[in-house]
Amino acid sequence: MLDKIDRVFKDDKTRPITEIVNTFPRCLEKPEEIAGYKWPANTHVRISIDAIHHNNEYWEDPENFNPDRWMVEGFEPKKNSFITFGGGLRVCPGRKLAMVELVSLMALLFRKYEIDLANKEAPLKTVSALITACTELSIEIRKRN
Structure with missing residues (x-):
């Protein structure tokens, strides 16, 4: 792992x-x-x-970054419409651990700090090819009282 990080x-x-x-390969095992x-x-x-x-x-207004869509009571994305860790038999084996770690990290950060986008109207700046990279995401961090 350290060799990969260093590279x-x-x-x-x-x-x-x-x-x-933003893509993952598959090989069809049988005609489909x-x-x-x-x-x-x-x-x-x-x-x-x-x-x-x-x-x-799958998504209402899919081109707009809208994390609030997940907060709507009763919201459930359609099956296979949100792929964070691959899917099927080859789903990422570290998925559950990553989710636990993410929730823990969020709890550690948000119990001490308020974190907001600096400009909620600004479009998310990304470039996409084989991978998608966020090129700029300005945030404001304040200590909580």
């Missing part, structure tokens, strides 16, 4: 961690029909997480 970050100890994989096309077994496909997360069949 990616080199000697830069302050470079932000911003890269997010996908999007109206018949594909033979052993066909390699890439599933675009970005396309799924921006699909207006």
